[in-house]
Amino acid sequence: MTSEEISQSEFDYSRATHLPGEIWLDIFSHLDAISLFAACLTCKQWNTLISGSGSLWKEQCHKLKDCKKYIKKDRKAGLHWKEVFRLNYSKIGLKRHWKEGRFSNPKSLTDLPERPFCHLDTDSWGEVFQWELDRT
Numbered sequence: 001m002t003s004e005e006i007s008q009s010e011f012d013y014s015r016a017t018h019l020p021g022e023i024w025l026d027i028f029s030h031l032d033a034i035s036l037f038a039a040c041l042t043c044k045q046w047n048t049l050i051s052g053s054g055s056l057w058k059e060q061c062h063k064l065k066d067c068k069k070y071i072k073k074d075r076k077a078g079l080h081w082k083e084v085f086r087l088n089y090s091k092i093g094l095k096r097h098w099k100e101g102r103f104s105n106p107k108s109l110t111d112l113p114e115r116p117f118c119h120l121d122t123d124s125w126g127e128v129f130q131w132e133l134d135r136t
Contacts, residue, residue: 021049024046024049025049025053025055025056028046028049028050028053028056029055029056029059033060033063033085033089036050036056036060051082054080054081054082055081056081056082057080057081057082057084057085058081060081060085060089061081061084061085061088064085064088064089064092065092066092067088067091067092070087070088070091070121070123071084071088074087074088087119091119091120091124094120095120095124095127095128098128098131099131101135104132104135
């Protein structure tokens, strides 16, 4: 048995599961958004802790660019920080691709992304249409 195998076999995994929630939240606060979503899929305990933490998702929302007014609007509507992040993260990605011209003049269905489009509000559609007008 190698020293790595010994140290892994001697590690008491049950101790790690009994860490206080505050410690886990501190650990999770160092993850990016994609890693947080992945961690939610790890186990029920992590899913509950991460999904319920407003501070983790609020921090992720503040990292998003060009969507402060949308975040403010969503929070005013009473949405949880995680939902606010999810909505605006998708919206930003879609708008970025559209602005880059990825969806302009598709020649076939394969020119469009595999993932479904997200919901866009009226202001976002206005921006998209303006980019298309400016492009032509």
